[in-house]
Every structure is written in structure tokens, then in C-alpha cells.
Amino acid sequence: MTKSCLVIGDLNVDLVLNELKDFPELGKEIVAQNHFIDIGGSGGIFSAVLSELGINTYIISKIGSDFLGQFLISKLKDYGVNTDKLVIKESDETGITINLSYKKDKYQISSLNLVGSLSLNDIAFQNIKDIRHVHFSSYYIMKNLKADYVKLINNIKKNYNNITISLDTNDDPEDRWGEEIYRILGNIDIFLANKKEALKITKESNTGDALNRLNKEVKVVVIKLGSEGYIARDGENYYSGDQLSVNFKDSTGAGDNFDAGFIYGFINNYNIKKSLKIANIVGAKSVKYIGGVGNKEKFFGLKKLVRKID
Numbered sequence: 001m002t003k004s005c006l007v008i009g010d011l012n013v014d015l016v017l018n019e020l021k022d023f024p025e026l027g028k029e030i031v032a033q034n035h036f037i038d039i040g041g042s043g044g045i046f047s048a049v050l051s052e053l054g055i056n057t058y059i060i061s062k063i064g065s066d067f068l069g070q071f072l073i074s075k076l077k078d079y080g081v082n083t084d085k086l087v088i089k090e091s092d093e094t095g096i097t098i099n100l101s102y103k104k105d106k107y108q109i110s111s112l113n114l115v116g117s118l119s120l121n122d123i124a125f126q127n128i129k130d131i132r133h134v135h136f137s138s139y140y141i142m143k144n145l146k147a148d149y150v151k152l153i154n155n156i157k158k159n160y161n162n163i164t165i166s167l168d169t170n171d172d173p174e175d176r177w178g179e180e181i182y183r184i185l186g187n188i189d190i191f192l193a194n195k196k197e198a199l200k201i202t203k204e205s206n207t208g209d210a211l212n213r214l215n216k217e218v219k220v221v222v223i224k225l226g227s228e229g230y231i232a233r234d235g236e237n238y239y240s241g242d243q244l245s246v247n248f249k250d251s252t253g254a255g256d257n258f259d260a261g262f263i264y265g266f267i268n269n270y271n272i273k274k275s276l277k278i279a280n281i282v283g284a285k286s287v288k289y290i291g292g293v294g295n296k297e298k299f300f301g302l303k304k305l306v307r308k309i310d
Helices: 042-053 067-078 143-159 181-185 195-202 207-215 254-267 272-286 296-308
Strands: 004-008 012-020 032-040 056-060 062-064 087-089 096-101 106-111 133-137 164-168 190-194 220-224 230-234 237-241
Touching: 004 042, 004 254, 012 067, 032 042, 032 067, 032 096, 042 056, 042 067, 042 133, 042 254, 042 272, 042 296, 062 067, 133 254, 143 181, 164 254, 190 195, 190 254, 195 207, 195 220, 207 220, 207 230, 220 254, 220 272, 230 272, 237 272, 254 272, 272 296
Parallel strands: 004 056, 004 133, 012 096, 062 087, 133 164, 164 190, 190 220
Antiparallel strands: 012 032, 096 106, 220 230, 230 237
16 A cells, blocks of 8 residues: 555644744744744645655645645645645735744744634545554544544545544644543644643643553553653553753754654654654654744655655
8 A cells, every 4th residue: 555644634834933032921022043934834834844755645624725835835835845725815814823933842823713724525535545553643633523523534544445533633723621631632643742641631730640540541552752752552561761862953843743753664664663763763854844844854864764664
């Protein structure tokens, strides 16, 4: 089967403001040392990175026909992502996220109404051949899909034999973290979350309990711990790893890069341990560059590092 992945989720433009010395304060102007405009949205970043790593990647999301939408299409194509299934709205504005990037974390301000309006009826995947894997991103932002994820997953499974499915919910801007997410978890193969997301979803007080709770629902669970590395479980098998030491510039999209590295390994039939090592390297490499995807230079050395992993 072709090594290919379909991504369904969020896509927007990221404006990253980097090297800020002060924090936002009402009525006060703060100055960034530099800025960068890039592919944004967890689904967009994941797609570009996975494609550049060598996986045939399609993305389904909703954007406008405006300047920002055309920018995204051009950039995605530069990274080899198939954009034919994007839903393009003539009269609506492409989503945008402003990232105020600091060393420990970031502030994000988003306008994503169009992204969240993607519905089940917008999603046309039936004539895409040989999809090996489907990845869902930003569950909480995709408001029009929330009630239909299980139906969508069942439709996908009817169309593709032995298809596997992963999900990264990302943050819940409304901070509700409802129990309905568990209806989806029982229908997927891989769940990827950061520490905050895992604790909020499970209502557990520590990541070990959260990992065990989630693994009762999903076969493979990975929790990204930022500076503390990662933990993962595949049934009875437990894995952990430390964060790699790198020259830090920007954390935008680091988790999405990690996800792309892991799914790259999974699609290539590598074992969980090796896939996690790849994910850790891809995630670490991303923070050395501004923006979630970064630039072509980032991938030159990255591909060599990935090939050396045993």
C-alpha cells in the first residue's frame, strides 16, 4: 500500500512574533525582535512536515480565496502537500493565529470561524486512492464536526481496508474538556496529547494516571511533556524519553512536528520505540527555527538524522 496520509482539521496562517522581552498588557505596546509568517493550524503544520519527511499527504480543511488562502495553498504545495480537497470559500476570510512566542511558552490569539465551520458534507475523500492513515487535528476548534466524528470515522473505514486513525485534540479554547471526546477515542488507534490536554481530558492529577486512563480507550497513547520529554503506552508496553538539548528559538508547532515524526514512523511500519525517537528528533528540530514548519533548510539535516535512527 502507498505510504500516504489524509489530514482532516485546522489550517490557517500563523504570524509569529519572536524574542519578546515583555508580556502583553492592556494599553502598552511591546516590541518583538523579529516576526515570521508561516503555515499554521495543527493540521497545516502536521501536513507540511509529514509531506516533507516523505509521506504522500492530503489535507482537508476550509480556507478563503483571499490573499492568506492563496499564501497557504502556495506554501503547502512547496512542501508537496496535495491541496485538491481543500474547501475554498469565495467570500470568507482565511483563519489566522498570532503567536507571541516566549522561551517557556506562548500566547495565541486566533480568528478561526471559517476553520471551525468545516462540516461532514464538506469532506470529500472517496476518490483518494490508497490512504494508509488518517490524522485528525484540533478537535475542539472543529465545532461543526464535533457531533459527526464517529460517523466520519465509520465512513472512512468503509472506504479503506486496514485504515488506521490518529487524533491530537490540541487545546480547548472554551476550557470545557467535555466527556464526549471519549466517544471518539474508542474509534481511533493513536492518541497524541500534551501534558495539559491529557490531564484536562482525563481529570487526573498526574500524567502517569492520565496515560493509563487513556490507554484503556486507545491502543497507542503518547503524552508530550515539553521540557520533560514524553511518555507513551502501547498496551502493556511503557515508553519514556527526555527532551533533546537544542538551541531554542520558537516553540510554535513543536507538538505538531512531534506528531508528524511519530506518524511518519508508524506509516513506515517502525515499532513504537523507534517512532518515538523519530518524533522526539523532529519535535526538537522544530524549536530551532521560527514558525511551525520553519524552512527548507530545517529538513536537510533532519532527514539524515531520521535515517540514522535504529
